[in-house]
Amino acid sequence: MALIDELKEAQKDAMRAKDKVRLGTIRMAIAAIRQREIDDQITLTDADILAVLTKMVKQRQDAAQQYDDAGREELAAKERAEITVIETFLPQPLSDAELDALIDEAMADTGATGMQDMGKVMGQLKPKVQGRTDMGALSARIKSRLNG
Structure with missing residues (x-):
C-alpha cells in the first residue's frame, strides 16, 4: 500500500475513533504532502513523502526543544505527541x-x-x-x- 493511502486510511480510523490529536496531525501531514505536490507540480513518491514526514518530525523536535527552553511544557508535550503520530508512518530506524x-x-x-x-x-x-x-x-x- 502506498504511503499516502496509509495516511488516508489512518485519517479515517482517527475520525472514527474521535482521536483529535492523531487526526489533526495526519491532516497536517497530508496537507504538507499536497502542498509540496502543488508547489513542485509533481506526484510525490513514497520516498518523497518520507522526506516530508522526516522534515515534519525534525521541525517538531526543534519546536519542542524551544518550548522546553521557554518553560512551556504543555506546548512541548503537544509537539511530542505529534512526533509520535508521524513516526508511526516512518520505517524503523537503522542500527x-x-x-x-x-x-x-x-x-x-x-x-x-x-x-x-x-x-x-x-x-x-x-x-x-x-x-x-x-x-x-x-x-x-x-x-x-x-x-x-
Missing part, C-alpha cells in the same frame, strides 16, 4: 551496525578514498536511508570514515 555496513558498501561501490568523494557516498546512501536515520549524523559519520 549503528546497519549504518556502518551501508557506509562500507557505498564507499566500496564509489571507490571513495577521501573527503572529495563525500558527495558520491552521500548520493548513494540518501535514497536507502531516507527517513530511517538523521542525515546530519550520517554525514558526520561518513566524514569521520573518509578522514580516518
Whole structure:
C-alpha cells in the first residue's frame, strides 16, 4: 500500500475513533504532502513523502526543544505527541551496525578514498536511508570514515 493511502486510511480510523490529536496531525501531514505536490507540480513518491514526514518530525523536535527552553511544557508535550503520530508512518530506524555496513558498501561501490568523494557516498546512501536515520549524523559519520 502506498504511503499516502496509509495516511488516508489512518485519517479515517482517527475520525472514527474521535482521536483529535492523531487526526489533526495526519491532516497536517497530508496537507504538507499536497502542498509540496502543488508547489513542485509533481506526484510525490513514497520516498518523497518520507522526506516530508522526516522534515515534519525534525521541525517538531526543534519546536519542542524551544518550548522546553521557554518553560512551556504543555506546548512541548503537544509537539511530542505529534512526533509520535508521524513516526508511526516512518520505517524503523537503522542500527549503528546497519549504518556502518551501508557506509562500507557505498564507499566500496564509489571507490571513495577521501573527503572529495563525500558527495558520491552521500548520493548513494540518501535514497536507502531516507527517513530511517538523521542525515546530519550520517554525514558526520561518513566524514569521520573518509578522514580516518
